[in-house]
Amino acid sequence: MASATSAKSSSIITSLNKSPKNPKITSPNNLFFLKTKSPRPLPKKNLAITNNALSSPVLTTRETYAPKEVNNGAGSLRTRPSILVSEKLGEAGLAVLRQFADVECLYDLSPDELCEKIVQFDALIVRSGTKVNRAVFEAAKGQLKVVGRAGVGIDNVDLQAATEFGSLVVNAPTANTIAAAEHGIALLTSMARNVAQADASMKAGKWLRSKYVGVSLVGKTLAVMGFGKVGSEVARRAKGLGMHVIAHDPYAPADRARAVGVELVSFDHAISTADFISIHMPLTQTTKKVFNDTTFSKMKKGVRIVNVARGGVIDEDALVRALDNGVVAQAALDVFTEEPPAKESKLVQHENVTVTPHLGASTKEAQEGVAIEIAEAVTGALRGELSATAVNAPMVSAEVLSELAPYVHLAEKLGRLAVQLVAGGSGIQTIKVSYRSARGQDDLDTRLLRAMITKGIIEPISDMHINLVNADFTAKQKGLRITEERVSVDSSPENPIDSIQVQIPNVESKFESTMSEKGDITIEGKVKDGIPHLTRVGSFGVDVSLEGNIILCRQVDQPGMIGKVGNILADHNVNVNFMSVGRTSKKQKAIMAIGVDEQPEEDALTKIGQVPAVEEFVFLNL
Numbered sequence: 299m300a301s302a303t304s305a306k307s308s309s310i311i312t313s314l315n316k317s318p319k320n321p322k323i324t325s326p327n328n329l330f331f332l333k334t335k336s337p338r339p340l341p342k343k344n345l346a347i348t349n350n351a352l353s354s355p356v357l358t359t360r361e362t363y364a365p366k367e368v369n370n371g372a373g374s375l376r377t378r379p380s381i382l383v384s385e386k387l388g389e390a391g392l393a394v395l396r397q398f399a400d401v402e403c404l405y406d407l408s409p410d411e412l413c414e415k416i417v418q419f420d421a422l423i424v425r426s427g428t429k430v431n432r433a434v435f436e437a438a439k440g441q442l443k444v445v446g447r448a449g450v451g452i453d454n455v456d457l458q459a460a461t462e463f464g465s466l467v468v469n470a471p472t473a474n475t476i477a478a479a480e481h482g483i484a485l486l487t488s489m490a491r492n493v494a495q496a497d498a499s500m501k502a503g504k505w506l507r508s509k510y511v512g513v514s515l516v517g518k519t520l521a522v523m524g525f526g527k528v529g530s531e532v533a534r535r536a537k538g539l540g541m542h543v544i545a546h547d548p549y550a551p552a553d554r555a556r557a558v559g560v561e562l563v564s565f566d567h568a569i570s571t572a573d574f575i576s577i578h579m580p581l582t583q584t585t586k587k588v589f590n591d592t593t594f595s596k597m598k599k600g601v602r603i604v605n606v607a608r609g610g611v612i613d614e615d616a617l618v619r620a621l622d623n624g625v626v627a628q629a630a631l632d633v634f635t636e637e638p639p640a641k642e643s644k645l646v647q648h649e650n651v652t653v654t655p656h657l658g659a660s661t662k663e664a665q666e667g668v669a670i671e672i673a674e675a676v677t678g679a680l681r682g683e684l685s686a687t688a689v690n691a692p693m694v695s696a697e698v699l700s701e702l703a704p705y706v707h708l709a710e711k712l713g714r715l716a717v718q719l720v721a722g723g724s725g726i727q728t729i730k731v732s733y734r735s736a737r738g739q740d741d742l743d744t745r746l747l748r749a750m751i752t753k754g755i756i757e758p759i760s761d762m763h764i765n766l767v768n769a770d771f772t773a774k775q776k777g778l779r780i781t782e783e784r785v786s787v788d789s790s791p792e793n794p795i796d797s798i799q800v801q802i803p804n805v806e807s808k809f810e811s812t813m814s815e816k817g818d819i820t821i822e823g824k825v826k827d828g829i830p831h832l833t834r835v836g837s838f839g840v841d842v843s844l845e846g847n848i849i850l851c852r853q854v855d856q857p858g859m860i861g862k863v864g865n866i867l868a869d870h871n872v873n874v875n876f877m878s879v880g881r882t883s884k885k886q887k888a889i890m891a892i893g894v895d896e897q898p899e900e901d902a903l904t905k906i907g908q909v910p911a912v913e914e915f916v917f918l919n920l
């Protein structure tokens with residue numbers, strides 16, 4: 299099997315050989331390897347994020363969840379994951395959870411009780427009523443692998459803290475869209491016709507036909523603020539009611555709006571021309587109190603506002619002022635800055651305001667849908683699958699995951715190798731990663747690989763567990779800069795990547811031969827038959843499978859070296875699984891990369907170092 303990147307390199311597989319004595323080498327070229335194991339293709343499905351579903355999440359491949367006894371943090375041992383559900387969840391979802399995990403539903407926990415309990419659980423499932431703040435992650439002491447939000451809005455989860463603690467946050471973003479849109483339309487129509495107020499007055503024994511004359515919707519302009527899933531469904535329905543619909547959403551694609559027959563306009567244009575405003579943007583730092591005294595003053599007098607998104611996007615005191623001075627004729631609100639709002643809230647009590655207690659997602663259908671959606675996302679994440687609804691980790695499609703699975707292993711191994719080669723210098727500051735690929739620029743998603751290289755680099759030198767969630771954050775925290783570049787090569791675009799090169803500049807190496815001419819530790823690897831291989835060390839081409847451990851050895855290129863080193867290892871009962879020799883030119887320097895199943899005793903390594911032609915060597919743990 300010739301190395302595709304090195305014209306000089308070629309290699310030969312020899313027969314299976316338990317002992318490296320008298321290795322049968324059938325090619326005298328500058329790259330040999332002895333193969334003692336048949337290739338084990340990696341599983342192609344389900345790129346997992348956990349080695350063990352109950353240990354800290356990592357990125358690796360596995361196909362099934364393997365129960366294992368673990369300490370549950372409260373001193374006892376358990377074999378199934380445990381999930382805490384802290385708010386009402388549909389039965390169908392609970393059934394999915396119970397098939398896989400021990401499920402505890404504790405719906406009335408105080409914040410202190412939640413912090414007390416959380417250490418016993420691998421996952422927590424919440425709706426909008428539970429504040430999953432930093433204190434919760436701290437109290438979890440690294441046990442909390444997944445937080446599932448049974449719904450869309452994740453403003454009640456501290457994503458930064460989740461990321462720092464390596465907890466994956468997943469949500470259920472689709473199952474309640476229609477329910478929320480229908481509730482928005484219900485509030486819009488009932489507000490326009492004073493349904494709630496009229497109902498209350500009749501129940502109080504009154505018959506006030508002239509007081510509750512409403513306004514018509516047909517022909518009126520509705521501004522949909524936030525043209526996402528709910529906003530676009532509201533727009534569609536409002537058009538059916540004969541309204542003229544405009545929308546403001548800086549991030550919405552114009553063609554999606556066009557498809558619904560909606561014009562995307564600026565914020566000021568939307569609020570200043572609308573007869574009705576329906577709010578559907580998430581609560582973020584940018585949208586917090588975006589409806590305030592200034593923006594209310596730009597609205598058409600007598601505007602009517604519906605909010606089924608988040609209370610925090612409205613400055614509620616300013617809304618009361620706008621209602622009092624008649625700029626806002628009516629408001630219909632499902633959501634509030636504080637939930638539940640204070641009993642004496644002027645906003646809730648205002649006669650021109652209709653309120654519901656955050657009922658947007660509360661239909662039987664939506665709650666069953668959300669429960670199943672979140673149960674599948676959480677159990678999938680605990681099994682080690684990457685969730686398509688991950689909120690604090692890059693979303694990588696199933697196809698990309700499956701395709702990149704073997705390269706994920708390669709990336710981690712190269713990271714581990716590279717960091718073990720560092721002897722000192724100015725500390726690792728930068729990691730340069732080059733992907734050689736025949737794929738187009740947009741056709742290669744490398745986030746996963748970068749995360750794995752980071753994992754490989756950080757884990758051997760710290761007690762942190764790195765996963766896709768916290769890799770970038772941890773690298774940044776450690777002052778590590780990871781730069782990536784793509785190098786176009788003329789190979790088959792069927793393979794996403796031809797090779798990956800990892801370089802660490804400005805450091806000294808424990809094995810000088812790994813230094814490139816520029817003075818960087820440089821190693822390179824490829825995937826061959828599904829197995830990661832080390833294919834270059836500094837300027838030497840080698841070929842050794844990245845399994846077990848590796849001894850790198852530089853020697854004067856001369857006959858008998860493989861046998862000498864092989865004999866030492868055999869004498870110490872160390873099984874060699876691969877061996878490869880790379881050299882710059884005949885009878886000059888050569889590098890021997892030896893894959894060994896176990897770590898040789900110190901004595902064996904000393905003896906290798908004493909072989910006269912051996913100039914330097916290093917043992918690397920993979």
Ligand SMILES: NC(=O)c1ccc[n+]([C@@H]2O[C@H](COP(=O)([O-])OP(=O)(O)OC[C@H]3O[C@@H](n4cnc5c(N)ncnc54)[C@H](O)[C@@H]3O)[C@@H](O)[C@H]2O)c1
Pocket residue numbers: 450451452471474475478523524525526527528529546547548549550578579580581584585606607608632633656657658659660
């Ligand atoms: N009341 C309820 O029970 C209920 C139910 C479902 C959803 N929601 C809430 O409704 C909101 C929308 O949900 P969704 O499923 O449509 O989410 P979504 O992510 O599909 O849509 C949100 C849209 O808002 C846009 N947006 C972001 N910042 C904006 C800004 N500054 N100005 C204008 N638009 C902006 C985004 O581009 C996106 O298109 C969320 O806050 C969600 O939590 C509430």
Ligand SMILES: O=C(O)[C@H](O)COP(=O)(O)O
Pocket residue numbers: 425426427448449450451452474656658659660
């Ligand atoms: O963001 C959401 O999905 C809604 O606000 C629903 O919240 P809930 O699950 O608390 O009803």
